[in-house]
Amino acid sequence: MGGDFGLPVTIPAALAFCDRQPDVRLLLTGLPDQIEARLAECGATASQRERLTIVPASEVVTMDDKVEVALRRKKDSSMRVAAAQVRDGLADACVSAGNTGAWMAISRFVLKTLDGIDRPAIAKAIPNQAGRKTVVLDLGANVDCTAEHLLQFAILGSAMMSAVGHVERPSVGLLNIGEEAIKGNEVVKQASELLRASSLNFHGNVEGNDIYKGTVDVIVCDGFVGNVVLKASEGMARLLGGFLKEEFTRSFFSLLMASVARPVLNRFRGRVDPRRYNGASLLGLRGVVIKSHGSADAHSFEWALRDAYDAVSTGLLAKTTQAVQQLTRVQDATATAATAPATAAAPAAVAPSPVPSAAPSAATPAATLETSTHGDNA
Numbered sequence: 001m002g003g004d005f006g007l008p009v010t011i012p013a014a015l016a017f018c019d020r021q022p023d024v025r026l027l028l029t030g031l032p033d034q035i036e037a038r039l040a041e042c043g044a045t046a047s048q049r050e051r052l053t054i055v056p057a058s059e060v061v062t063m064d065d066k067v068e069v070a071l072r073r074k075k076d077s078s079m080r081v082a083a084a085q086v087r088d089g090l091a092d093a094c095v096s097a098g099n100t101g102a103w104m105a106i107s108r109f110v111l112k113t114l115d116g117i118d119r120p121a122i123a124k125a126i127p128n129q130a131g132r133k134t135v136v137l138d139l140g141a142n143v144d145c146t147a148e149h150l151l152q153f154a155i156l157g158s159a160m161m162s163a164v165g166h167v168e169r170p171s172v173g174l175l176n177i178g179e180e181a182i183k184g185n186e187v188v189k190q191a192s193e194l195l196r197a198s199s200l201n202f203h204g205n206v207e208g209n210d211i212y213k214g215t216v217d218v219i220v221c222d223g224f225v226g227n228v229v230l231k232a233s234e235g236m237a238r239l240l241g242g243f244l245k246e247e248f249t250r251s252f253f254s255l256l257m258a259s260v261a262r263p264v265l266n267r268f269r270g271r272v273d274p275r276r277y278n279g280a281s282l283l284g285l286r287g288v289v290i291k292s293h294g295s296a297d298a299h300s301f302e303w304a305l306r307d308a309y310d311a312v313s314t315g316l317l318a319k320t321t322q323a324v325q326q327l328t329r330v331q332d333a334t335a336t337a338a339t340a341p342a343t344a345a346a347p348a349a350v351a352p353s354p355v356p357s358a359a360p361s362a363a364t365p366a367a368t369l370e371t372s373t374h375g376d377n378a
Helices: 007-020 032-041 046-050 067-073 078-087 100-111 147-164 186-197 223-248 252-260 262-272 298-313 316-339
Strands: 024-030 052-056 093-096 121-127 133-137 171-175 201-206 218-220 280-283 288-291 371-375
Touching (some): 024 032, 046 052, 078 093, 078 100, 093 298, 133 147, 147 218, 147 280, 147 316, 171 223
Parallel strands (some): 024 052, 093 371
């Protein structure tokens, strides 16, 4: 039910995804009558309907709802019901294009965060000029962050790159207005000091153009900056596409050249189409949660569903949980070693807390052949 367009986008995307992934079963949460009507309008076939299950929800979180309204008053919203399916082991992942703040708060409340993580962060692997990918986070879940939060985001990003990108010691950069250590606001400066003292492979400050250069494997920033970067990048991609179209339609000769260059142009359009990069992981939770753009069309939302499928297929949650635990242990050991001389007389006062056990894997059975990707009225 979520997003700027709701069912006219999510239902066609769900049907297209069913056709693409025959091993998938989708749970659609929301108002049953509206979902049934939209399925009929889209001409859902009997084979598609066999793999679609409607899970009733009596309330819908709107894009204008405040977080406290979504969390405290709408306790039977499609978002909350979707997250509960993952918590109860009925779905492997959940996807929503709805209100970002509400989706983050509800997912955090229902699924809880991993041990050692205070807040989840939206992360996405973005292609770079080096032919690899750069994980950027946070992309909009946390507008106001402390230095400690940025350190935790760096741990999450490093864990994701290690788990999915198979990079042994990912390099981490802190997004700033300059490479010099003296630049940035106080939060960024404090975060830089924490990162330098941590066990992470901290490269130092990086600038906006380093995102696409591939200077580092992971780039960390607060959600305000990250969301601006994301939207500016999407706007630039569309601008370049528009410029190319204008130039190739400027004259008859240009149109002739465009017909010759069509295969190259189609490949270029596919590589820079921002819809292909829709769907970002909400890292730090005890379940696979994907956030789609609210303005996504059906093609774009289908890519978010694919992102959820890939996250489950690759075991992202289990690998990230393990990597976070390992990094947290090393981080605690480093902090203990650094403070040991000054606290030798009272070691109990600075002893690190034991790392609790990992989140139960039953919530996301990644080995299951039938991936039950749960959408917010997907």
